[in-house]
Structures are given as structure tokens and as C-alpha cells.
Amino acid sequence: MRTKHRLLFATTAIASLLAFGTFTPAKADVFDSTEVNADNFIAIAVPYGSGNYQLLVLEQLSSRRACWRENGSAPVRVEPLLLNFDFTNICGRSTDSNGYSIRMGNTDMGQKFDFNIVKGDGEVVLVGSNLRDRSIPPIRIGSTKGMTSGFMKFILEPGWRFAKRTYQGRMLGHIYLTNDAVASSSGSRPTRLLPLPQVPIEPPQEPPVREVIFTKPGAAPPATRGTVPTARPETRPLPQKPTSRPRVVPTF
Template sequence: MKIFRKPLKWATLAGVTLSSLIPVHLAVEASTFSETALDQDRVTAIARPYGEGKYDLLVIEQIPDKRDCWAESGSNPVLIDPLLLNYDFTGICRRSTDSNGYSIRLDGNDLGLDYLLRLVPRGGELVLVGTPRTAGYSEIVLGSTNGMAQGFMKIDLYPGWQFTKRTYQDKVLGHFYFSGSQAAIAAGGDLPDTPPATTTQVAAESSQTTFTDIDDNIYQAQITEAVKMGLVSGFEDDTFRPNQPVTREQLISMAVDAIGTVYKVDLNATPERDVIPFKDVDSSRWSARKIKWAQWNFLNVGNPNNTLQPNEPISRAELVDTMRRMAIHLKNQLDLPRELQQTQEPVAFSDTSGSWAKTVISQMSGYCGVATPLNEEGTEFAPDEQATRDYTATAMIRVLECVKAEAQQAQQSQQNQ
């Protein structure tokens, strides 16, 4: 059965809720230092291994017309050969290896005293985050390695972030800034609209669970739970935008992250079957590895011309079909019966008789109430209407709770035998 019949827009901020996380004294106090722009091709941030599974941050700058400081190879992640380690780099490379040599700068404010830069393993990659030293502020997410591998890995900065140098009284100092602009981050660098972001990149980092626009939302509890689990996040203005539609790649990304809450997802695993890449999903796209992993493991997606149309909104019917596939995949992984046992009487929907997903919708209605009437009222499911952020988060939580409850029951049954 086809998961998407027609073209999955759901955007989450690639730098979390920035307006809410700058300490007050920095928001009103001008910085002593200024900054100067750098040639971005001559600077790189590197995840440097220093122990079993441990990495620290290294920043290197190439001095013009000098011997190369590093070489790059591969992709997802890009591997770095730090050539400067093989010879005296003095006069050739500039480098910084700790918090004294680099810090976050946001809209002209130096956050070095308030945020600690760290590399954190999340979702099969290393994520560069700014951890607040002051309670009450969220992490700032700046970039990631886009995968895991042995050795030195390049950190790609997210849109809206760049390297600059600290300047004092017109003198350029050796201190590097990871410099960001709230406006550019919110706009995805030079993109006109707020960019999409994977839940691995953003949702898992945001501690924001209180939004100004969900107090009267019937799905408030599920939205809050989804945020706590790192499946979705809000926007820079403390809103969740519950009625905003969801795109194909965002749903796939969210589904993969949801699966990752049940067992470890290895995005670099070798596929068990051949998968033809989509023509419109470049390997450098933020969602590419999750889309490919989903193809290998539980989705049957795409159109006859082998395109995904990742930015297109999904329908409620397509969402429910995805949830069915995700539930079956999880049950297989947990050695549970493949069948989706009916836990309640399915709703007799009044508008699904002519839908390609009629059977799926009915089945998922009886399976822990994953499929429910539009806005939880009446008997219309509205299969062709766009799936919204609030219902998508709710459907995802319902599937996870149902599968986990079944797994717990199976475990208890085995213990009682």
C-alpha cells in the first residue's frame, strides 16, 4: 500500500527559542568586544577524539598562502585529516582548543560567560551545543557532524551561524566566535521562510514545554509529552503553532526519532535491502540519512518518478498509514506479534468510505485510538485534510504508548510463567 498519495510544512527553528535564552544582562549591556568577519572556507570546527567515545572541540584557521592545515574526505560525516599535527604549524595555522579560545556570540553579545560549548552524541551524530551556565535558559544548537565515524570529524554549522574573530579597539584577537544572528537563524540563513529542522537537531535540545498558543488545545498534554521526549519543539516566539501543516520529510524525521526512543537507531547501518535514492533528496539534505534509513526499515514511500517531494504537506490519511507502519516495525523489533491488536471499538467514521486508507484508518482507530475524529469531535476523520502539528505529535505519542504498554504486558506475562 502506498504511504503517500499526494504531496508531507512543518518548521521548527534550527537554533531553538533564541529570544528567550539570552541572559538579561547581556540583552541590555553592550559588549566590550566587537568582531570581524572571516573567510569561512579558511576556518573549520572539528570534533577531536581524545578517549573512548569522547570528543572535544577544535577550531582551526588557515593562514592565507601557507601550507594546508587540514584535508577533508568523505561525507556524512566529513572526515578531517589534521595535517597540522604532523609538523610545526606556527605561522601556518591558528587553532583554539578550549573555552578560552572560542565562545558563542549572538547579535553582538558575547555569551562566553553564560554558555559552555560542548559536543554531545545524539541521534547517531555529534551535536555542537551551547550549554547554559545559568539556570532557566535553553541550550543553543549550532551544528553537527551529520553522522559518526572513527577519527576527526567536521562540524557543519547550521544556517545563521558563522565564524568570526574577536576584536578589541580595532585589533583582531585570536579568540574565535561562533557568531549567530537571531534573524538569520530564524530565516534559515538566507532562506525566506523559517527552515525545517530535524528533531535530532532541535527538538531534543529545547527545554521549552510551555507555549502561549496551546492552553485551549485539546492535544496539550500530548504536545507537552512530545516536546519532553524530544520529538518536536516550538518556535522562537514561544509558540507551538499547533495548526501548522507537516511535511513529508518532517514526518519521517519525527518517526525515526520516535523509534529511537524505543531502541537505538543507527543511521549509518548497512541496509538489508537495496534502496534507490530519491531524485529530489540530495545526500547533503538535513533529512537525507533519516529518509534513507526509513526506506530501509519501515516505509514504502515515493512517487512513480522516484521523487519524494519532501517539502509537500501530508494528509491525515497518510499520517495514520505512517503510524501503522511505525507501530508494526517497533513490534517486530520488540519480538511482539506483528498484528495490531484492537484495544477499543473503532470509530465508525462517516467520511472514509471512498478513501484509499479506509481500512488503515479504521484499524488505527481501534489500535489505542491513534486515528480519531477531526479535532476529536463528531464522526468525520477528514482523511484528505493536511495533518497538523498538534495531531501529528498526538498520533506519535499514542503509538509509542501503545507499543510500550504491549511490551510491558508481554514482559510481565513471561515473568509470571
């Protein structure tokens, strides 16, 4: 009886595979791309931890409010204005490979290359690294052209630009950093990345916390903080029948 059940299960499984076919992963070249207005996009180096950086790509979806503000040059400091309001349908934000990837020679390279941020000679450099062979020199995509604390704009290298992913003519939210050059197994124009001395990044200064003390009008001011006396202060007896009950004033 068990043998019959096993044969029945195997026959059913084979029939299912024949009916639905085998599943194969989607190929990267099924996606196309379309050109976009570069002014609506920005690639940003976001500092975190101890001298580390993360790639953030912002997109201006609507003209109702500005999503960021740029200041200075070499490097360009970026102020993320979208943190000050509800940016739904106004700003697009991509923080990992789900939202952006590399495209070269009209081919989606998301399965072969990923983004890395390294410290170069007095700047932060955005590169594309080969996922299969880390010994291959990275592809230089952009750099900050200088160093400062806070958010910095990546200036893209010549030939690199923003684009959007499309599928069967429909534009998707995925963002490409694209180049018409074809990626080679040995990298594209390998760039020597020199080590950068650690630049101290000062954390943002928070306003001092003020102690607000509410006292009864006409009462003596509270004693200032100082050294704790070694001797026990003299205690005076409280009046047995106060004329009025003192009001308790909370201290924050």
C-alpha cells in the same frame, strides 16, 4: 602605639583606593567582532577516551601549507595535516574557551554560554549550554551529519558562522561562533537530542614490531621460539683453546 599603626595602615589603604579607584571586571560587550573568510576555519569533533569528543577549531593563517584535509561527506572526515610539520604562523589552533566562544545578537556570550558536545541521533552535535541554568534547552550550533571513527567536521546550522573578536578596532586571535539572533533565557530553537547507541571506535592499527636479529655470517640460524622444554638440555664442554675469539653479535 599599636593603635596608631593600625590607624595609619587603614588611612593608607583608603587613600590607595581613592587614588586608583575600585576594580571592576571587564564586561563582555566591550568586544566587537569582524567577519572572516569561512573557508579558513573549521570546527572539528575530536574523539578521546571512551566515546567522548572535544571541540577543536583550526584556522588557516597562511597558504604555505594546508592545515587539514577533508574527505567524504555525512560525515566529513578530517585529517589534521598540521601535526606533520611546524605550523607556527601557518595554522591557528584553539582547544578551549580561551580560544573560542559563542556570540549572539552582537553580544559576547562567553560568560553565559559554553560549548558542549553531545551524541544525537546517529551524529555528534555541537550545542551551546546555559552556564547559569542547565535546565534551559541547549542551542544547536552544528553537527557531524553522521558517525565514523576519527576526526569529524561540524557542519554549522543555518545562521551560524565564524568571526574574530576585535577590541577597539584591533583584531584578536579569539574566534567566535556567531549568530545574529538574540539568545533568550529559554534557549534558541531548542532541539531534541536523542541518545545515540555506542559506536565502537577502533584504535589506529600500529605496525607490528619486528624482531631484528643480527648473527655472525655463516652461523646457524637462531632457534625459533616455542614451548620451553621440561628436560634440561645436554651441555657440551667448550673447547679449551679456541682458534679465534668469537665475535659477540647484539640482538635487538
